[in-house]
Amino acid sequence: MQQVQAKRPQVVIVGAGFGGLFAARALRRADVDISIVDQHNYHLFQPLLYQVATAGLAPSDIAWPIRSILRRQKNATVLLDRVLEVTLVENVVVTAKQRIPFDYLLLATGARHAYFGHGDWEQHAPGLKSIDDATSIRRQVLMAFERAEMSSDASEREQLLNFVIVGAGPTGVELAGAIAELARRTLAADFRRIDSRSARVILIEAGPRVLPAFPDKLSDYALQALGKLGVEVRLGQAVSLCDADGVIVQDERIPSATVLWAAGVAASPAGRWLDADTDRAGRVLVNGDLSVRNHPHIFVIGDAAAVKDSNGKPVPGIAPAAKQQGRYVAGVIRARLTGTAKPPDFRYRHAGNLATIGRKSAVIDFPFMQLSGFFAWWVWGIAHIYFLIGVRSPLTVAINWLWQYATFGRGARLITGKQPQE
């Protein structure tokens, strides 16, 4: 598959999230030229997107320019561009602006939202996958309080002060907890005509538990912590309709001006580009070394791939998994370049699953123990900062986040954007 040419092997990486970025970094001493393509100019720390969406952190606290991160890596070129297709017979990636030939291709394009066949719900129930999603939701949430302050209609105020979150995985739980805190504490003294503390935060989950991927004990703890924040949790109930006025759940109409979708993800179109086999969520089925069947020089990782652990279980779509896979693929490529033995199949080392509930409480599912409560929240913070080593100076990030926490990140509560006032 390698084209015989005088110049160095060309590695093209699509997506500068955890998978793509750590693959590029792991190839920094390899004798290759790397082109890393992303539709945004920044690397995004997704686990904290919900903080931007709930006005606790600013975008610049959780995203950093890819060029900045890779500035010293001379074998890496960053391209701000959008991939349209992959021409397999020629080994070329076709983007909006150019054609990029490759010897090795790594697709790390992540996931989008899935609405289970109800694509028309998306306009009423936005998801949270990008900075622009987050600032848009932030605007919607803050404007709901502003509009309620100005409204003289009781039923309109009720609708504005109902917040509905669909899906009780980590994202949904974190959004619900953070909005409840915003309403009950952060904004409590800001308004004169409404009492922000009277807002209802309703978390709807079709399954029997919140945080279904966590052990029962942590799941129960999270449910209690949500209750203490005044979040109404509906378990075993599915949304049957979502429109401009709110949702319908079990034949009950809940009026709401802010419905947020955290209920399902589907892979990015990587599988379509490759015309490869995918699972039901669009994730590309890959070999043990994360390459695509019949295309040993093409790899797919992270949320875009259906990766199975050595015991057959699917690897979770979380950041540490993507990071491990990115580094693994870099190792496979390096082995091929130097002609050393093929590495063993990818094995996922479960580092832990984490979720926060508000500013003071978290649950952590480590392989060796489980943590909950305020102590877990600090461990969560340290784990995230540690996780960023290689992206940003951990000390820089630690100081910045602690600062935002201590000062309640008030600057993050800006309503920006050119939309006319609702």
Add this chain to the structure above:
Amino acid sequence: MQQVQAKRPQVVIVGAGFGGLFAARALRRADVDISIVDQHNYHLFQPLLYQVATAGLAPSDIAWPIRSILRRQKNATVLLDRVLEVTLVENVVVTAKQRIPFDYLLLATGARHAYFGHGDWEQHAPGLKSIDDATSIRRQVLMAFERAEMSSDASEREQLLNFVIVGAGPTGVELAGAIAELARRTLAADFRRIDSRSARVILIEAGPRVLPAFPDKLSDYALQALGKLGVEVRLGQAVSLCDADGVIVQDERIPSATVLWAAGVAASPAGRWLDADTDRAGRVLVNGDLSVRNHPHIFVIGDAAAVKDSNGKPVPGIAPAAKQQGRYVAGVIRARLTGTAKPPDFRYRHAGNLATIGRKSAVIDFPFMQLSGFFAWWVWGIAHIYFLIGVRSPLTVAINWLWQYATFGRGARLITGKQPQE
């Protein structure tokens, strides 16, 4: 003019910039109810807008929610709304959402850009007055480098790497210096196909000097400092045309994809609302106590007013002037409420005029002395932080800004917004 009613006198303040905000704060112990109306939910520290526009600071570093600033001031209600007109016979402010009766009205609505009759230039040469202006310019400036990196056309690259700033007052000088530094230092290692240091930054001024409101000596210093940053300064030259391809100056076509307007301001429509006499720039002509002729209970201050100093000179449209006027009007209102003697006419105390050139150099025109160079830059920083007392804890701001300075504010270099890629 005061309506006789059982409840407390109603003071309505339109605009939560320096004038309106400090007027509200100065009335915090007065026996009045204050409604402060602003079309944005944040108070903006305008002197540093150019930093957001040139990706040195994030919006949340220079803007803070008005509700947050006034949360403890129980006699103040914040309304996010847009004023449409003022009904003088009924003493009512009409907004998009409601009618607000007043006993005293203070208009502190600031200024917009003026294009000297060439309104069609605005779409090609944006100005810098709001957060959204700043993030839009930031996107345009950063995207110019990104597009140049991807371009295979030499004349397109030239156009993309030419940056034109029109008007060499403080805003224009600061923008030019900051963009030059971005190109020559901050982004220098980020690109592989272009050399960002080859960008041209061209500052065009119709008058004979940069910083015309400053003494000659500081003006000369600023000109030299700009030269050291590689800014090309054209003095005594006016832009005769501005379009999608760039500008025409003295019959010379300068191709550019980024033309920024810092050449003229005009007052907000306050004068139109009041059907009052205004000067040529739309600023309302006011009495010695800053009230409007024939309407002693209506005041206009800041950039929206044509205020004359006691020696007949116009008071400059800078932040300290607005702050002094806001406090002054609060004093006038307090005197009327308590029946004490009418205060003397407003007197402007010139605190100093400041401008920076890049990250290491500034000029300061104090009444008693002039400063230039790196020392001036530190004084400038301290002066700004001091100036914010009453808005935000100065220590908080100091630490935050120093932090951004030390870490080169990399997080501020995000390209956000849903525009399709240019």
